[in-house]
Amino acid sequence: MTDSRDVTAEDQARHAQKMARIKAARDRMMTTRTGEKGLVIVHTGPGKGKSSSGFGMIMRCIGHGMPCAVVQFIKGNWDTGERRLLETHFPDICQIHVMGEGFTWETQDKRRDIAAAEAAWRKAQELIREPRNRMVLLDEINIAFRYGYLDPVEVVGFLAAEKPEMTHVVLTGRNAPPELIEAADLVSEIAVLKHPFRQGVKAQPGVEF
Amino acid sequence: MTDSRDVTAEDQARHAQKMARIKAARDRMMTTRTGEKGLVIVHTGPGKGKSSSGFGMIMRCIGHGMPCAVVQFIKGNWDTGERRLLETHFPDICQIHVMGEGFTWETQDKRRDIAAAEAAWRKAQELIREPRNRMVLLDEINIAFRYGYLDPVEVVGFLAAEKPEMTHVVLTGRNAPPELIEAADLVSEIAVLKHPFRQGVKAQPGVEF
Numbered sequence: 001m002t003d004s005r006d007v008t009a010e011d012q013a014r015h016a017q018k019m020a021r022i023k024a025a026r027d028r029m030m031t032t033r034t035g036e037k038g039l040v041i042v043h044t045g046p047g048k049g050k051s052s053s054g055f056g057m058i059m060r061c062i063g064h065g066m067p068c069a070v071v072q073f074i075k076g077n078w079d080t081g082e083r084r085l086l087e088t089h090f091p092d093i094c095q096i097h098v099m100g101e102g103f104t105w106e107t108q109d110k111r112r113d114i115a116a117a118e119a120a121w122r123k124a125q126e127l128i129r130e131p132r133n134r135m136v137l138l139d140e141i142n143i144a145f146r147y148g149y150l151d152p153v154e155v156v157g158f159l160a161a162e163k164p165e166m167t168h169v170v171l172t173g174r175n176a177p178p179e180l181i182e183a184a185d186l187v188s189e190i191a192v193l194k195h196p197f198r199q200g201v202k203a204q205p206g207v208e209f
Numbered sequence: 210m211t212d213s214r215d216v217t218a219e220d221q222a223r224h225a226q227k228m229a230r231i232k233a234a235r236d237r238m239m240t241t242r243t244g245e246k247g248l249v250i251v252h253t254g255p256g257k258g259k260s261s262s263g264f265g266m267i268m269r270c271i272g273h274g275m276p277c278a279v280v281q282f283i284k285g286n287w288d289t290g291e292r293r294l295l296e297t298h299f300p301d302i303c304q305i306h307v308m309g310e311g312f313t314w315e316t317q318d319k320r321r322d323i324a325a326a327e328a329a330w331r332k333a334q335e336l337i338r339e340p341r342n343r344m345v346l347l348d349e350i351n352i353a354f355r356y357g358y359l360d361p362v363e364v365v366g367f368l369a370a371e372k373p374e375m376t377h378v379v380l381t382g383r384n385a386p387p388e389l390i391e392a393a394d395l396v397s398e399i400a401v402l403k404h405p406f407r408q409g410v411k412a413q414p415g416v417e418f
Contacts, residue, residue, distance in 0.1 A: 081272030
């Protein structure tokens with residue numbers, strides 16, 4: 001397309017050599033990474049993509065034929081695309097339980113919020129214990145920690161004691177508590193560099209829900 | 210579950226007041242955000258979740274009945290869960306085109322890599338122009354920019370000139386070029402706080418592919 005992408009023979013040889021070195025290093029690295037285990041995965045931070053990424057992993061599991069489950073801790077009132085998709089197409093391989101009653105500033109009732117969070121956590125425990133499930137997504141559970149509705153020490157203790165060895169558990173939401181980050185195997189933190197809300201654009205289907 | 214979550218009447222009143230304030234602020238904010246437009250969305254950074262999040266948004270679109278499309282620029286050789294799922298269940302609503310030939314350190318052939326990236330970009334342009342598509346995911350396109358296989362100025366120019374107004378385009382991959390970040394509406398940067406590779410755990414289905 002542009003001159004900068006014309007490739008000379010010398011350029012090509014240099015490229016092949018460099019890529020061969022990268023490949024050798026990568027192959028060496030991969031031979032030392034042979035373990036398999038169920039991971040505790042956390043997606044946190046203020047940026048967009050925490051829930052979408054959790055749902056993306058759930059869709060991967062479904063694509064591989066791995067039974068899995070989702071508990072939504074907060075977004076109960078949203079008619080989300082993910083929820084509709086899972087309920088319509090994949091009820092046999094993926095359970096979805098919507099336990100939250102909407103954002104806590106909508107209910108304005110702390111007792112009701114705590115009861116909802118505790119019920120969601122009981123359901124989550126049940127799904128994690130089920131040996132058939134290969135991945136369980138606890139969507140927006142970090143919000144329940146943030147408001148003190150659930151105790152992270154209790155949740156981390158349960159994962160350590162009762163999560164089957166090969167089951168992946170994915171926990172999302174901003175402000176993941178330090179106890180959870182300490183206990184996790186994989187933690188991603190999503191920062192927002194730019195957001196369309198700042199330009200007066202509202203939440204849109206497909207993007208935000 | 211613990212004493213800290215016992216709720217007194219005073220506590221409850223304070224909570225309701227605080228949440229009512231948050232709700233009022235949020236409702237005010239939402240009334241100023243009434244615009245709708247097709248967004249240019251970038252997921253970048255070294256952390257995990259860029260591609261999963263893109264696929265999560267594609268699954269949301271499918272859940273809402275919005276036609277969409279995916280072009281994979283790099284991971285051509287991986288038999289991914291996403292690809293299998295889309296091809297098996299949703300061929301009518303979501304096209305997926307796997308154009309890359311594997312990571313560039315696998316091919317070690319710069320001419321072939323450039324040809325693959327250019328073919329992928331031509332396919333992407335065609336899918337973005339198609340007015341039916343509400344979202345187009347260009348998975349790992351940033352890798353093609355990084356190696357100089359595609360020119361970000363050309364891609365950004367195309368999006369500005371030819372992207373239909375309501376179409377969302379999602380571009381993923383680490384090292385997003387500054388021209389793209391400048392042009393985007395929504396940019397998330399994913400940092401890695403912890404990665405299981407460091408504990409000798411290999412890439413696993415559902416999590417990594």
